[in-house]
Amino acid sequence: MSQQRPGGQSGQPGAVPALPDLPEATVARLPEYLRALHNLAESGNDTVSSEGLAAAAGVNSAKLRKDLSHLGSYGTRGVGYDVALLIEQIEYVLGLTQRRAVALVGVGNLGHALAGYAGFATRGFRIAALFDADPSRVGELINGLVVRHIEDLTETAAAESIAIGVIATPAAAAQSVADQLVAAGVTSILNFAPCVLSVPEGVDVRKVDLAIELQILSFHEHRKASLTSLPATGSGAGKLRPEERSDEGGARRLPGAFSERSERSQHGPAGGLTALPGGLSATGTEEAVGT
Amino acid sequence: MSQQRPGGQSGQPGAVPALPDLPEATVARLPEYLRALHNLAESGNDTVSSEGLAAAAGVNSAKLRKDLSHLGSYGTRGVGYDVALLIEQIEYVLGLTQRRAVALVGVGNLGHALAGYAGFATRGFRIAALFDADPSRVGELINGLVVRHIEDLTETAAAESIAIGVIATPAAAAQSVADQLVAAGVTSILNFAPCVLSVPEGVDVRKVDLAIELQILSFHEHRKASLTSLPATGSGAGKLRPEERSDEGGARRLPGAFSERSERSQHGPAGGLTALPGGLSATGTEEAVGT
DNA sequence: AAGTGTGAATAATTTCACAGCG
Protein backbone atom coordinates (compact mmCIF):
# COMPACT_ATOMS: atom_id res chain seq x y z
CA MET A 1 0.00 0.00 0.00
CA SER A 2 0.89 3.67 -0.03
CA GLN A 3 4.03 4.58 -1.94
CA GLN A 4 2.34 6.55 -4.66
CA ARG A 5 5.33 6.87 -6.90
CA PRO A 6 6.98 3.50 -7.08
CA GLY A 7 9.78 4.08 -9.53
CA GLY A 8 11.14 7.41 -8.43
CA GLN A 9 12.97 9.46 -11.04
CA SER A 10 14.81 6.55 -12.59
CA GLY A 11 12.61 4.81 -15.08
CA GLN A 12 14.24 1.51 -14.30
CA PRO A 13 11.50 -0.94 -13.42
CA GLY A 14 13.61 -3.25 -11.31
CA ALA A 15 15.13 -0.71 -8.92
CA VAL A 16 13.39 -0.06 -5.61
CA PRO A 17 14.34 3.24 -4.00
CA ALA A 18 15.76 3.07 -0.53
CA LEU A 19 13.70 6.10 0.44
CA PRO A 20 10.31 7.14 -0.82
CA ASP A 21 10.58 10.30 -2.84
CA LEU A 22 8.24 12.53 -0.94
CA PRO A 23 6.61 15.59 -2.49
CA GLU A 24 8.65 18.67 -1.66
CA ALA A 25 5.71 20.25 0.09
CA THR A 26 5.52 17.27 2.38
CA VAL A 27 9.23 17.34 3.12
CA ALA A 28 8.95 20.98 4.08
CA ARG A 29 6.28 20.16 6.63
CA LEU A 30 7.81 17.11 8.24
CA PRO A 31 10.13 19.17 10.45
CA GLU A 32 7.12 21.06 11.74
CA TYR A 33 5.38 17.81 12.63
CA LEU A 34 8.52 16.62 14.28
CA ARG A 35 8.72 19.64 16.50
CA ALA A 36 5.07 19.33 17.44
CA LEU A 37 5.57 15.66 18.24
CA HIS A 38 8.47 16.42 20.52
CA ASN A 39 6.33 18.93 22.35
CA LEU A 40 3.58 16.36 22.69
CA ALA A 41 5.99 13.75 23.95
CA GLU A 42 7.31 16.14 26.57
CA SER A 43 3.77 16.84 27.71
CA GLY A 44 3.36 13.15 28.34
CA ASN A 45 1.13 12.27 25.39
CA ASP A 46 2.09 8.95 23.94
CA THR A 47 -0.54 8.92 21.24
CA VAL A 48 -2.14 11.65 19.19
CA SER A 49 -4.86 11.92 16.57
CA SER A 50 -4.33 13.50 13.18
CA GLU A 51 -6.58 16.28 14.37
CA GLY A 52 -4.51 16.94 17.45
CA LEU A 53 -1.17 16.79 15.72
CA ALA A 54 -2.43 18.92 12.88
CA ALA A 55 -3.54 21.60 15.32
CA ALA A 56 -0.19 21.52 17.09
CA ALA A 57 1.62 21.88 13.79
CA GLY A 58 -0.65 24.52 12.34
CA VAL A 59 -2.03 22.60 9.37
CA ASN A 60 -5.31 20.88 8.70
CA SER A 61 -5.76 17.24 9.45
CA ALA A 62 -6.40 16.05 5.90
CA LYS A 63 -3.09 17.45 4.80
CA LEU A 64 -1.35 15.91 7.75
CA ARG A 65 -2.78 12.47 7.07
CA LYS A 66 -1.87 12.66 3.43
CA ASP A 67 1.65 13.70 4.30
CA LEU A 68 2.11 10.90 6.78
CA SER A 69 0.62 8.38 4.41
CA HIS A 70 3.55 9.04 2.12
CA LEU A 71 5.91 7.61 4.68
CA GLY A 72 3.89 4.46 4.91
CA SER A 73 2.36 5.82 8.05
CA TYR A 74 2.23 4.35 11.41
CA GLY A 75 -1.19 5.17 12.76
CA THR A 76 -3.86 2.98 14.25
CA ARG A 77 -7.40 3.46 13.06
CA GLY A 78 -9.75 4.52 15.75
CA VAL A 79 -6.81 5.51 17.94
CA GLY A 80 -4.26 7.78 16.34
CA TYR A 81 -0.50 7.85 15.96
CA ASP A 82 2.06 6.54 18.40
CA VAL A 83 4.07 9.63 19.19
CA ALA A 84 7.39 7.94 19.83
CA LEU A 85 7.13 5.77 16.75
CA LEU A 86 6.24 8.68 14.54
CA ILE A 87 9.15 10.71 15.87
CA GLU A 88 11.46 7.86 15.07
CA GLN A 89 10.06 7.52 11.57
CA ILE A 90 10.25 11.19 10.69
CA GLU A 91 13.73 11.53 12.12
CA TYR A 92 14.79 8.60 10.02
CA VAL A 93 13.30 9.99 6.84
CA LEU A 94 14.85 13.39 7.43
CA GLY A 95 18.20 11.77 7.98
CA LEU A 96 18.44 12.94 11.56
CA THR A 97 19.59 9.64 12.98
CA GLN A 98 23.07 10.96 12.54
CA ARG A 99 24.11 14.36 13.81
CA ARG A 100 25.21 16.30 10.77
CA ALA A 101 28.12 18.66 10.92
CA VAL A 102 27.53 22.25 9.90
CA ALA A 103 30.08 24.83 8.84
CA LEU A 104 29.17 28.46 9.31
CA VAL A 105 30.87 31.00 7.10
CA GLY A 106 30.76 34.64 8.11
CA VAL A 107 30.82 35.50 11.79
CA GLY A 108 29.45 39.01 11.60
CA ASN A 109 26.35 40.20 13.30
CA LEU A 110 24.16 37.34 12.15
CA GLY A 111 26.91 34.75 12.15
CA HIS A 112 27.48 35.35 15.84
CA ALA A 113 23.82 34.83 16.55
CA LEU A 114 23.72 31.64 14.55
CA ALA A 115 26.85 30.33 16.19
CA GLY A 116 25.10 30.66 19.51
CA TYR A 117 21.88 29.07 18.36
CA ALA A 118 20.93 26.31 20.77
CA GLY A 119 18.45 24.82 18.33
CA PHE A 120 21.33 23.55 16.25
CA ALA A 121 22.26 21.05 18.89
CA THR A 122 18.77 20.18 20.06
CA ARG A 123 17.47 19.50 16.60
CA GLY A 124 20.01 17.27 15.05
CA PHE A 125 22.99 19.35 14.07
CA ARG A 126 26.44 20.16 15.31
CA ILE A 127 28.26 23.34 14.49
CA ALA A 128 31.63 21.97 13.60
CA ALA A 129 33.49 24.98 12.30
CA LEU A 130 33.36 28.74 11.91
CA PHE A 131 35.02 30.65 9.09
CA ASP A 132 35.56 34.22 8.10
CA ALA A 133 37.60 36.05 5.50
CA ASP A 134 38.50 38.91 7.79
CA PRO A 135 41.94 38.17 9.32
CA SER A 136 41.13 40.27 12.35
CA ARG A 137 38.33 37.88 13.18
CA VAL A 138 40.29 34.71 12.68
CA GLY A 139 41.27 33.20 15.99
CA GLU A 140 38.35 34.67 17.86
CA LEU A 141 36.60 32.22 20.15
CA ILE A 142 32.84 32.00 19.77
CA ASN A 143 30.83 29.61 21.82
CA GLY A 144 33.81 27.36 22.30
CA LEU A 145 34.82 27.33 18.66
CA VAL A 146 37.71 29.16 17.14
CA VAL A 147 37.14 31.15 13.95
CA ARG A 148 39.30 29.89 11.10
CA HIS A 149 40.27 31.54 7.90
CA ILE A 150 38.15 30.69 4.92
CA GLU A 151 41.17 29.26 3.17
CA ASP A 152 41.21 26.37 5.61
CA LEU A 153 37.73 25.40 4.52
CA THR A 154 38.60 22.51 2.25
CA GLU A 155 40.92 20.96 4.76
CA THR A 156 38.53 21.34 7.66
CA ALA A 157 35.49 20.23 5.70
CA ALA A 158 37.15 16.91 5.03
CA ALA A 159 38.40 16.49 8.57
CA GLU A 160 35.05 17.28 10.14
CA SER A 161 32.88 15.66 7.44
CA ILE A 162 30.94 18.83 6.94
CA ALA A 163 27.52 18.06 5.50
CA ILE A 164 25.95 21.49 5.35
CA GLY A 165 27.36 24.95 4.82
CA VAL A 166 25.68 28.06 6.15
CA ILE A 167 26.53 31.33 4.45
CA ALA A 168 26.15 34.42 6.60
CA THR A 169 28.40 36.79 4.69
CA PRO A 170 27.61 39.96 2.78
CA ALA A 171 26.05 39.29 -0.62
CA ALA A 172 29.20 40.29 -2.44
CA ALA A 173 31.11 37.41 -0.90
CA ALA A 174 28.42 34.78 -1.00
CA GLN A 175 29.00 33.33 -4.46
CA SER A 176 32.68 32.91 -3.85
CA VAL A 177 32.00 31.22 -0.52
CA ALA A 178 29.49 28.93 -2.18
CA ASP A 179 32.05 27.97 -4.79
CA GLN A 180 34.53 27.12 -2.07
CA LEU A 181 31.98 25.07 -0.18
CA VAL A 182 31.12 23.14 -3.30
CA ALA A 183 34.79 22.61 -4.07
CA ALA A 184 35.18 21.22 -0.58
CA GLY A 185 32.48 18.64 -1.28
CA VAL A 186 29.57 20.27 0.51
CA THR A 187 26.31 19.55 -1.30
CA SER A 188 23.85 21.43 0.90
CA ILE A 189 23.90 25.14 1.51
CA LEU A 190 21.76 27.44 3.57
CA ASN A 191 22.18 30.97 2.29
CA PHE A 192 21.38 34.04 4.37
CA ALA A 193 22.94 36.47 1.93
CA PRO A 194 20.46 38.35 -0.23
CA CYS A 195 21.57 37.04 -3.58
CA VAL A 196 21.06 34.13 -5.92
CA LEU A 197 23.74 31.49 -5.82
CA SER A 198 24.72 29.54 -8.84
CA VAL A 199 25.78 26.00 -8.02
CA PRO A 200 26.29 22.80 -9.97
CA GLU A 201 23.53 20.27 -10.22
CA GLY A 202 23.27 17.99 -7.26
CA VAL A 203 23.92 20.80 -4.80
CA ASP A 204 20.92 22.01 -2.84
CA VAL A 205 20.59 25.61 -1.84
CA ARG A 206 17.98 27.02 0.44
CA LYS A 207 17.69 30.69 1.07
CA VAL A 208 16.51 32.74 3.99
CA ASP A 209 16.04 36.43 3.37
CA LEU A 210 14.62 38.54 6.11
CA ALA A 211 13.78 41.48 3.89
CA ILE A 212 11.84 39.26 1.54
CA GLU A 213 9.71 37.99 4.39
CA LEU A 214 8.98 41.53 5.45
CA GLN A 215 8.13 42.55 1.91
CA ILE A 216 5.66 39.71 1.58
CA LEU A 217 4.03 40.85 4.80
CA SER A 218 4.07 44.37 3.47
CA PHE A 219 2.13 43.27 0.42
CA HIS A 220 -0.61 41.84 2.59
CA GLU A 221 -0.67 44.93 4.76
CA HIS A 222 -1.01 47.05 1.69
CA ARG A 223 -3.75 44.80 0.43
CA LYS A 224 -5.69 44.81 3.67
CA ALA A 225 -5.41 48.56 3.90
CA SER A 226 -6.61 49.14 0.37
CA LEU A 227 -9.59 46.90 0.94
CA THR A 228 -10.74 48.69 4.05
CA SER A 229 -9.92 52.29 3.27
CA LEU A 230 -11.80 52.21 -0.01
CA PRO A 231 -14.65 49.89 0.89
CA ALA A 232 -16.70 50.44 -2.26
CA THR A 233 -15.00 52.75 -4.69
CA GLY A 234 -17.20 51.53 -7.47
CA SER A 235 -15.50 53.21 -10.39
CA GLY A 236 -11.97 54.55 -10.76
CA ALA A 237 -8.67 52.96 -9.83
CA GLY A 238 -9.04 50.69 -12.79
CA LYS A 239 -5.63 49.16 -12.38
CA LEU A 240 -2.69 49.63 -10.18
CA ARG A 241 -1.26 53.09 -10.47
CA PRO A 242 1.28 54.51 -8.10
CA GLU A 243 -0.79 57.66 -7.91
CA GLU A 244 -2.81 56.38 -4.98
CA ARG A 245 -0.75 58.09 -2.33
CA SER A 246 -3.11 57.17 0.44
CA ASP A 247 -1.69 56.81 3.89
CA GLU A 248 -3.71 53.66 4.28
CA GLY A 249 -4.76 55.04 7.59
CA GLY A 250 -8.42 54.16 7.43
CA ALA A 251 -9.47 51.73 10.08
CA ARG A 252 -6.96 49.90 12.20
CA ARG A 253 -7.91 46.97 14.31
CA LEU A 254 -10.58 44.83 12.81
CA PRO A 255 -9.65 41.23 13.06
CA GLY A 256 -12.32 39.07 11.58
CA ALA A 257 -13.33 41.53 8.95
CA PHE A 258 -11.68 39.76 6.03
CA SER A 259 -11.90 36.25 4.87
CA GLU A 260 -8.71 35.26 3.15
CA ARG A 261 -8.02 31.59 2.77
CA SER A 262 -7.42 30.53 6.29
CA GLU A 263 -4.30 28.55 5.67
CA ARG A 264 -1.15 29.36 3.82
CA SER A 265 1.65 27.71 1.98
CA GLN A 266 5.11 26.65 3.02
CA HIS A 267 6.44 28.77 5.82
CA GLY A 268 3.77 31.23 5.09
CA PRO A 269 1.15 32.66 7.36
CA ALA A 270 -0.39 30.19 9.75
CA GLY A 271 -3.41 32.39 10.22
CA GLY A 272 -6.80 31.07 11.03
CA LEU A 273 -5.93 27.91 12.78
CA THR A 274 -8.74 26.56 14.81
CA ALA A 275 -7.94 27.17 18.43
CA LEU A 276 -6.41 24.15 20.02
CA PRO A 277 -8.85 21.87 21.79
CA GLY A 278 -7.46 21.54 25.25
CA GLY A 279 -4.17 20.52 26.74
CA LEU A 280 -2.28 20.54 23.48
CA SER A 281 -0.64 23.89 23.79
CA ALA A 282 1.25 24.89 20.70
CA THR A 283 3.71 26.71 22.87
CA GLY A 284 6.82 24.63 23.02
CA THR A 285 9.85 24.54 25.19
CA GLU A 286 12.48 25.25 22.63
CA GLU A 287 14.07 28.60 22.22
CA ALA A 288 14.29 30.97 19.33
CA VAL A 289 17.57 31.53 17.61
CA GLY A 290 19.54 33.42 20.12
CA THR A 291 17.33 33.56 23.19
CA MET B 1 -6.05 42.89 -20.99
CA SER B 2 -4.42 40.74 -18.36
CA GLN B 3 -6.15 40.74 -15.00
CA GLN B 4 -7.07 37.10 -14.97
CA ARG B 5 -9.30 37.22 -11.96
CA PRO B 6 -11.51 40.24 -12.37
CA GLY B 7 -13.73 40.01 -9.35
CA GLY B 8 -11.32 39.18 -6.59
CA GLN B 9 -12.78 37.50 -3.52
CA SER B 10 -15.94 39.51 -3.49
CA GLY B 11 -18.44 38.11 -5.91
CA GLN B 12 -19.86 41.57 -6.44
CA PRO B 13 -19.83 42.25 -10.17
CA GLY B 14 -19.64 46.00 -9.86
CA ALA B 15 -16.68 46.29 -7.50
CA VAL B 16 -13.22 46.72 -9.01
CA PRO B 17 -10.39 45.76 -6.65
CA ALA B 18 -7.85 48.46 -5.98
CA LEU B 19 -5.09 45.85 -6.17
CA PRO B 20 -4.98 42.70 -8.24
CA ASP B 21 -5.05 39.66 -6.02
CA LEU B 22 -1.87 38.00 -7.09
CA PRO B 23 -1.22 34.30 -6.61
CA GLU B 24 0.70 33.74 -3.41
CA ALA B 25 3.53 32.11 -5.30
CA THR B 26 3.89 35.24 -7.37
CA VAL B 27 3.86 37.51 -4.34
CA ALA B 28 6.63 35.47 -2.81
CA ARG B 29 8.79 35.98 -5.87
CA LEU B 30 8.24 39.68 -6.44
CA PRO B 31 10.74 40.69 -3.76
CA GLU B 32 13.35 38.57 -5.46
CA TYR B 33 12.69 40.30 -8.76
CA LEU B 34 12.87 43.62 -7.03
CA ARG B 35 16.27 42.88 -5.59
CA ALA B 36 17.53 41.70 -8.95
CA LEU B 37 16.18 44.84 -10.59
CA HIS B 38 17.95 47.07 -8.11
CA ASN B 39 21.18 45.27 -8.86
CA LEU B 40 20.62 45.75 -12.57
CA ALA B 41 19.85 49.41 -12.11
CA GLU B 42 23.05 49.89 -10.16
CA SER B 43 24.98 48.20 -12.93
CA GLY B 44 23.65 50.81 -15.30
CA ASN B 45 21.14 48.65 -17.18
CA ASP B 46 18.00 50.58 -17.89
CA THR B 47 16.22 47.81 -19.69
CA VAL B 48 16.24 44.06 -19.29
CA SER B 49 14.72 41.07 -21.02
CA SER B 50 12.65 38.48 -19.22
CA GLU B 51 15.50 36.09 -19.84
CA GLY B 52 18.03 38.38 -18.23
CA LEU B 53 15.90 39.27 -15.25
CA ALA B 54 14.90 35.67 -14.74
CA ALA B 55 18.53 34.61 -14.64
CA ALA B 56 19.35 37.34 -12.15
CA ALA B 57 16.48 36.27 -9.94
CA GLY B 58 17.08 32.55 -10.22
CA VAL B 59 13.85 31.53 -11.95
CA ASN B 60 12.99 30.63 -15.51
CA SER B 61 11.76 33.24 -17.90
CA ALA B 62 8.32 31.81 -18.53
CA LYS B 63 7.52 31.99 -14.85
CA LEU B 64 8.85 35.49 -14.64
CA ARG B 65 6.75 36.69 -17.55
CA LYS B 66 3.66 35.07 -16.15
CA ASP B 67 4.30 36.64 -12.78
CA LEU B 68 4.79 40.10 -14.23
CA SER B 69 1.77 39.73 -16.46
CA HIS B 70 -0.31 39.55 -13.31
CA LEU B 71 0.62 43.10 -12.46
CA GLY B 72 -0.49 44.28 -15.85
CA SER B 73 3.10 44.27 -16.90
CA TYR B 74 5.16 46.99 -18.29
CA GLY B 75 7.33 45.41 -20.92
CA THR B 76 7.89 46.32 -24.53
CA ARG B 77 7.78 43.55 -27.08
CA GLY B 78 11.01 43.08 -28.87
CA VAL B 79 12.82 45.11 -26.22
CA GLY B 80 12.21 44.04 -22.66
CA TYR B 81 11.27 45.71 -19.43
CA ASP B 82 12.13 49.21 -18.34
CA VAL B 83 14.06 48.61 -15.17
CA ALA B 84 13.09 51.80 -13.37
CA LEU B 85 9.44 51.45 -14.25
CA LEU B 86 9.30 47.86 -13.15
CA ILE B 87 10.96 48.73 -9.86
CA GLU B 88 8.37 51.40 -9.30
CA GLN B 89 5.53 49.01 -10.12
CA ILE B 90 6.71 46.20 -7.90
CA GLU B 91 7.43 48.55 -5.04
CA TYR B 92 3.97 49.92 -5.38
CA VAL B 93 2.32 46.52 -5.39
CA LEU B 94 4.34 45.39 -2.40
CA GLY B 95 3.33 48.49 -0.54
CA LEU B 96 6.87 49.76 -0.28
CA THR B 97 6.10 53.31 -1.31
CA GLN B 98 5.82 54.03 2.34
CA ARG B 99 8.50 53.02 4.79
CA ARG B 100 6.81 50.67 7.22
CA ALA B 101 7.67 50.73 10.88
CA VAL B 102 8.80 47.48 12.44
CA ALA B 103 8.82 46.55 16.11
CA LEU B 104 11.29 43.93 17.21
CA VAL B 105 10.49 41.95 20.32
CA GLY B 106 13.26 40.03 22.02
CA VAL B 107 16.75 41.43 21.93
CA GLY B 108 18.69 38.28 22.71
CA ASN B 109 21.28 36.76 20.50
CA LEU B 110 19.22 36.89 17.32
CA GLY B 111 17.37 40.06 18.23
CA HIS B 112 20.64 41.92 18.44
CA ALA B 113 21.62 40.71 15.00
CA LEU B 114 18.27 41.72 13.55
CA ALA B 115 18.41 45.12 15.19
CA GLY B 116 21.66 45.73 13.40
CA TYR B 117 20.42 44.50 10.06
CA ALA B 118 21.14 47.10 7.42
CA GLY B 119 18.76 45.49 4.93
CA PHE B 120 15.86 46.73 7.00
CA ALA B 121 16.58 50.27 6.03
CA THR B 122 17.73 49.65 2.48
CA ARG B 123 14.74 47.58 1.56
CA GLY B 124 11.80 49.57 2.74
CA PHE B 125 11.54 49.25 6.50
CA ARG B 126 12.40 51.20 9.57
CA ILE B 127 13.07 49.59 12.90
CA ALA B 128 11.02 51.81 15.12
CA ALA B 129 11.18 50.11 18.48
CA LEU B 130 12.85 47.32 20.43
CA PHE B 131 11.22 45.43 23.26
CA ASP B 132 12.18 42.81 25.78
CA ALA B 133 10.62 41.29 28.84
CA ASP B 134 13.87 41.10 30.77
CA PRO B 135 14.14 44.21 32.99
CA SER B 136 17.91 43.98 32.94
CA ARG B 137 17.83 44.55 29.23
CA VAL B 138 15.40 47.40 29.24
CA GLY B 139 17.19 50.69 28.75
CA GLU B 140 20.04 49.17 26.80
CA LEU B 141 20.96 51.08 23.69
CA ILE B 142 21.20 49.06 20.48
CA ASN B 143 22.01 50.69 17.21
CA GLY B 144 20.70 54.01 18.44
CA LEU B 145 17.47 52.61 19.81
CA VAL B 146 16.64 52.11 23.44
CA VAL B 147 15.15 48.79 24.53
CA ARG B 148 11.74 49.25 26.10
CA HIS B 149 9.77 46.97 28.32
CA ILE B 150 7.22 44.83 26.55
CA GLU B 151 4.48 46.42 28.59
CA ASP B 152 4.98 49.65 26.72
CA LEU B 153 4.18 47.91 23.46
CA THR B 154 0.62 49.07 23.00
CA GLU B 155 1.46 52.66 23.70
CA THR B 156 4.52 52.69 21.46
CA ALA B 157 2.83 50.79 18.66
CA ALA B 158 0.25 53.50 18.37
CA ALA B 159 2.75 56.34 18.64
CA GLU B 160 5.06 54.88 16.02
CA SER B 161 2.35 53.37 13.78
CA ILE B 162 3.95 49.98 13.93
CA ALA B 163 2.94 47.93 10.91
CA ILE B 164 4.90 44.75 11.45
CA GLY B 165 6.02 42.91 14.55
CA VAL B 166 9.06 40.67 14.58
CA ILE B 167 9.22 38.04 17.30
CA ALA B 168 12.70 36.93 18.29
CA THR B 169 11.95 35.55 21.73
CA PRO B 170 12.16 32.01 23.08
CA ALA B 171 9.28 29.82 21.94
CA ALA B 172 7.72 29.83 25.38
CA ALA B 173 7.15 33.58 25.21
CA ALA B 174 6.15 33.87 21.57
CA GLN B 175 2.42 33.27 21.82
CA SER B 176 2.07 35.82 24.55
CA VAL B 177 4.04 38.36 22.58
CA ALA B 178 1.91 37.67 19.52
CA ASP B 179 -1.21 38.27 21.57
CA GLN B 180 0.16 41.58 22.74
CA LEU B 181 1.11 42.60 19.22
CA VAL B 182 -2.35 41.77 17.99
CA ALA B 183 -3.92 43.63 20.87
CA ALA B 184 -1.82 46.62 19.90
CA GLY B 185 -3.28 46.53 16.41
CA VAL B 186 -0.41 44.87 14.57
CA THR B 187 -1.72 42.66 11.76
CA SER B 188 1.54 41.30 10.36
CA ILE B 189 4.00 39.20 12.29
CA LEU B 190 7.30 37.64 11.40
CA ASN B 191 8.02 34.84 13.83
CA PHE B 192 11.51 33.49 14.47
CA ALA B 193 10.48 31.42 17.46
CA PRO B 194 10.10 27.72 16.73
CA CYS B 195 6.43 27.38 17.49
CA VAL B 196 3.05 27.79 15.87
CA LEU B 197 1.28 31.02 16.67
CA SER B 198 -2.43 31.20 16.94
CA VAL B 199 -3.82 34.54 15.80
CA PRO B 200 -7.21 35.89 14.82
CA GLU B 201 -8.25 35.96 11.20
CA GLY B 202 -6.93 38.93 9.32
CA VAL B 203 -3.54 38.72 10.98
CA ASP B 204 -0.73 37.38 8.82
CA VAL B 205 2.06 35.36 10.30
CA ARG B 206 5.17 34.27 8.53
CA LYS B 207 7.66 32.01 10.14
CA VAL B 208 11.38 31.58 9.80
CA ASP B 209 12.88 28.57 11.46
CA LEU B 210 16.54 27.87 10.97
CA ALA B 211 16.36 24.30 12.21
CA ILE B 212 13.59 23.50 9.77
CA GLU B 213 15.67 24.73 6.88
CA LEU B 214 18.54 22.57 7.97
CA GLN B 215 16.29 19.56 8.39
CA ILE B 216 14.96 19.97 4.88
CA LEU B 217 18.54 20.07 3.62
CA SER B 218 19.26 17.04 5.75
CA PHE B 219 16.50 15.14 4.01
CA HIS B 220 18.05 15.79 0.64
CA GLU B 221 21.49 14.85 1.91
CA HIS B 222 20.09 11.63 3.25
CA ARG B 223 18.38 11.00 -0.04
CA LYS B 224 21.43 11.70 -2.15
CA ALA B 225 23.54 9.48 0.08
CA SER B 226 21.13 6.58 -0.06
CA LEU B 227 20.96 6.83 -3.83
CA THR B 228 24.70 6.75 -4.33
CA SER B 229 25.83 4.38 -1.60
CA LEU B 230 23.44 1.67 -2.69
CA PRO B 231 23.51 2.24 -6.42
CA ALA B 232 21.57 -0.87 -7.43
CA THR B 233 20.40 -2.84 -4.44
CA GLY B 234 17.84 -4.59 -6.58
CA SER B 235 15.93 -6.43 -3.89
CA GLY B 236 15.72 -5.68 -0.15
CA ALA B 237 15.11 -2.36 1.64
CA GLY B 238 11.51 -2.56 0.58
CA LYS B 239 10.42 0.40 2.63
CA LEU B 240 11.92 2.80 5.07
CA ARG B 241 13.22 1.11 8.16
CA PRO B 242 15.47 2.76 10.70
CA GLU B 243 17.65 -0.33 10.66
CA GLU B 244 19.77 1.03 7.82
CA ARG B 245 22.53 2.34 10.04
CA SER B 246 24.75 3.18 7.13
CA ASP B 247 27.21 5.98 7.58
CA GLU B 248 26.24 7.24 4.16
CA GLY B 249 29.91 7.52 3.49
CA GLY B 250 29.98 6.07 0.01
CA ALA B 251 31.16 8.55 -2.51
CA ARG B 252 31.58 12.21 -1.71
CA ARG B 253 32.03 14.79 -4.39
CA LEU B 254 30.15 14.08 -7.52
CA PRO B 255 28.35 17.16 -8.70
CA GLY B 256 26.50 16.43 -11.85
CA ALA B 257 25.82 12.84 -10.98
CA PHE B 258 22.16 13.29 -10.16
CA SER B 259 19.36 14.80 -12.09
CA GLU B 260 16.82 16.31 -9.76
CA ARG B 261 14.46 18.85 -11.16
CA SER B 262 16.64 21.79 -11.80
CA GLU B 263 14.50 24.40 -10.18
CA ARG B 264 12.80 24.50 -6.85
CA SER B 265 9.85 26.06 -5.14
CA GLN B 266 9.48 29.12 -2.95
CA HIS B 267 12.60 29.85 -1.03
CA GLY B 268 13.81 26.41 -1.83
CA PRO B 269 16.94 25.39 -3.61
CA ALA B 270 17.87 27.50 -6.59
CA GLY B 271 20.01 24.80 -8.08
CA GLY B 272 20.63 24.38 -11.75
CA LEU B 273 20.22 27.88 -12.97
CA THR B 274 21.74 28.44 -16.33
CA ALA B 275 24.89 30.46 -15.91
CA LEU B 276 24.29 34.13 -16.45
CA PRO B 277 24.97 35.34 -19.97
CA GLY B 278 27.44 38.10 -19.54
CA GLY B 279 27.60 41.27 -17.52
CA LEU B 280 24.56 40.50 -15.41
CA SER B 281 26.27 39.28 -12.34
CA ALA B 282 23.85 38.03 -9.73
CA THR B 283 26.19 39.19 -7.04
CA GLY B 284 24.73 42.28 -5.51
CA THR B 285 25.96 45.00 -3.29
CA GLU B 286 23.68 44.49 -0.35
CA GLU B 287 24.82 42.84 2.80
CA ALA B 288 23.58 39.81 4.64
CA VAL B 289 21.87 40.19 7.96
CA GLY B 290 24.60 41.30 10.21
CA THR B 291 27.70 41.63 8.07
C1' DA C 1 14.29 39.58 -35.46
C1' DA C 2 13.61 39.86 -30.74
C1' DG C 3 10.92 39.25 -26.97
C1' DT C 4 6.45 40.04 -24.44
C1' DG C 5 1.92 38.39 -23.14
C1' DT C 6 -1.04 34.56 -22.77
C1' DG C 7 -4.12 30.69 -23.79
C1' DA C 8 -3.73 25.84 -23.29
C1' DA C 9 -1.43 21.70 -21.39
C1' DT C 10 0.77 19.71 -17.64
C1' DA C 11 2.14 19.05 -13.03
C1' DA C 12 1.86 19.66 -8.12
C1' DT C 13 -0.75 20.40 -4.06
C1' DT C 14 -4.71 20.68 -1.32
C1' DT C 15 -9.18 19.38 -0.02
C1' DC C 16 -13.19 16.38 0.09
C1' DA C 17 -15.53 12.58 1.58
C1' DC C 18 -15.89 8.04 2.72
C1' DA C 19 -14.64 2.98 2.80
C1' DG C 20 -12.90 0.16 6.04
C1' DC C 21 -10.01 -1.10 10.07
C1' DG C 22 -9.39 -1.66 15.10
Place this chain on the structure above:
DNA sequence: CGCTGTGAAATTATTCACACTT
Protein backbone atom coordinates in the same frame (compact mmCIF):
# COMPACT_ATOMS: atom_id res chain seq x y z
C1' DC D 1 -17.91 4.44 17.02
C1' DG D 2 -13.62 7.02 15.97
C1' DC D 3 -10.11 7.78 13.19
C1' DT D 4 -6.83 6.48 9.60
C1' DG D 5 -5.68 5.97 4.83
C1' DT D 6 -6.78 7.16 0.23
C1' DG D 7 -9.06 7.53 -4.30
C1' DA D 8 -11.17 11.30 -6.71
C1' DA D 9 -12.20 16.23 -7.28
C1' DA D 10 -10.76 20.89 -6.91
C1' DT D 11 -7.46 24.19 -6.79
C1' DT D 12 -3.06 26.23 -7.59
C1' DA D 13 1.28 26.54 -9.86
C1' DT D 14 4.42 25.73 -13.68
C1' DT D 15 5.66 25.06 -18.31
C1' DC D 16 4.93 25.09 -23.23
C1' DA D 17 4.55 27.22 -27.43
C1' DC D 18 3.18 30.71 -30.33
C1' DA D 19 0.44 34.76 -31.92
C1' DC D 20 1.49 39.32 -32.00
C1' DT D 21 3.77 43.75 -31.18
C1' DT D 22 7.60 46.95 -31.61
